[in-house]
Amino acid sequence: MWRLISSSSSMSLMFLLPYIFLLSVEIFNSNLRANAITPIIQRACDSSTVKDFCYNVFGNDTVAIWARTKFNIQDVAIQMAYSNYTNIARKVLSVTTNETNREFKKLYRKCLHQYILLKSDFEDMIHHLIFSGDLDQASQRASTHLFTCIHYFYYSPNIPNPIAKENENLAYFFELIRDIYLTSFD
Known part of the structure; x- marks a missing residue:
């Protein structure tokens, strides 16, 4: 027993x-x-208008915890935004290539064009970061291309938007980059 x-x-x-x-x-x-929430991450996120998004992306990033200066955290934010951008651009390209409906394909192609233009905006942001330029204006210029794509879908509600959430996240990244630039870390 x-x-x-x-x-x-x-x-x-x-x-x-x-x-x-x-x-x-x-x-x-x-x-x-x-x-993983270091003092520099906390400072960046607490001063951001996209606070929850900031804590989520930096809190889950293994590189962000090593940031010790404003330059470092800006660099991490731009690199994460660029990585996000490349994933979305690939998705837009794939959706555009595989679409059979002519009306949908036309809108997707217009949006893809805006994403192609975004690449130079990221190069501009990196240039401004390295040479202490105005990241506020650079992120606003990048936002213009993103919001143009978003408006295409807004004015064509009958066309499905396969990148709505991705566009929203990229907009948050641009806002985060801008907020960090405008925050004093002294």
């Missing part, structure tokens, strides 16, 4: 171990995320 109870307890424990492991991993990950 003792052996049956012992065996049963062992079996129960075996079934619980994976759940205990998953719970401990989640607790460990939350502690890592909580520790």
